[in-house]
Amino acid sequence: SQKIEQNSEALNIQEGKTATLTCNYTNYSPAYLQWYRQDPGRGPVFLLLIRENEKEKRKERLKVTFDTTLKQSLFHITASQPADSATYLCAIMEYGNKLVFGAGTILRVKS
Amino acid sequence: EAGVAQSPRYKIIEKRQSVAFWCNPISGHATLYWYQQILGQGPKLLIQFQNNGVVDDSQLPKDRFSAERLKGVDSTLKIQPAKLEDSAVYLCASSLAGTTREQYFGPGTRLTVT
Numbered sequence: 367s368q369k370i371e372q373n374s375e376a377l378n379i380q381e382g383k384t385a386t387l388t389c390n391y392t393n394y395s396p397a398y399l400q401w402y403r404q405d406p407g408r409g410p411v412f413l414l415l416i417r418e419n420e421k422e423k424r425k426e427r428l429k430v431t432f433d434t435t436l437k438q439s440l441f442h443i444t445a446s447q448p449a450d451s452a453t454y455l456c457a458i459m460e461y462g463n464k465l466v467f468g469a470g471t472i473l474r475v476k477s
Numbered sequence: 478e479a480g481v482a483q484s485p486r487y488k489i490i491e492k493r494q495s496v497a498f499w500c501n502p503i504s505g506h507a508t509l510y511w512y513q514q515i516l517g518q519g520p521k522l523l524i525q526f527q528n529n530g531v532v533d534d535s536q537l538p539k540d541r542f543s544a545e546r547l548k549g550v551d552s553t554l555k556i557q558p559a560k561l562e563d564s565a566v567y568l569c570a571s572s573l574a575g576t577t578r579e580q581y582f583g584p585g586t587r588l589t590v591t
Binding site for chain 2: 370400407408409410411412415455457464465466467468469470
């Protein structure tokens with residue numbers, strides 16, 4: 367069966383450190399993968415998109431990697447801040463198909 | 478630019494009652510999505526519209542859920558009759574045409590069925 371797995375346990379890190387979130391998938395052939403941020407009581411907010419033929423994408427303090435051999439994407443936030451605390455969702459789209467979301471990982475950055 | 482608007486923000490109903498949610502997408506966005514997000518899970522697509530035509534409704538429980546997007550702008554999602562397991566946040570999102578476009582989400586409607 368198809369699965370998207372993200373760390374079910376919250377990630378707690380100290381301010382200033384790099385946060386690394388994992389998204390593993392099974393039985394998908396992604397055309398591309400997206401990362402979203404979701405704060406409590408709000409809808410998800412788009413952060414980054416990476417295509418199947420791209421290895422890495424950066425935007426300010428954010429970096430996403432995509433390894434189709436390992437079937438994994440890593441999402442990094444460098445120099446993390448308490449304001450980065452949120453739930454981070456990865457989502458996969460196959461060609462001609464809908465976007466499918468993982469359950470998300472809660473990130474808590476402590477000052 | 479105004480974001481995706483949804484109403485109501487909260488709704489409490491009893492099982493077997495009906496409920497309707499409204500969504501106004503970002504101006505110019507041809508594609509509109511309705512998602513269901515159960516606590517602790519990611520959003521699950523219920524239905525996707527391209528203008529006023531349905532692109533994907535494979536996960537919409539059609540015996541109780543219906544949605545329409547008249548004139549290719551606003552959309553309504555209805556549940557009739559509601560079940561306890563329908564308690565969730567219902568998110569509306571929109572995007573420009575094209576499958577690789579990022580989606581812009583509204584704040585959602587939190588539905589509680591008692």
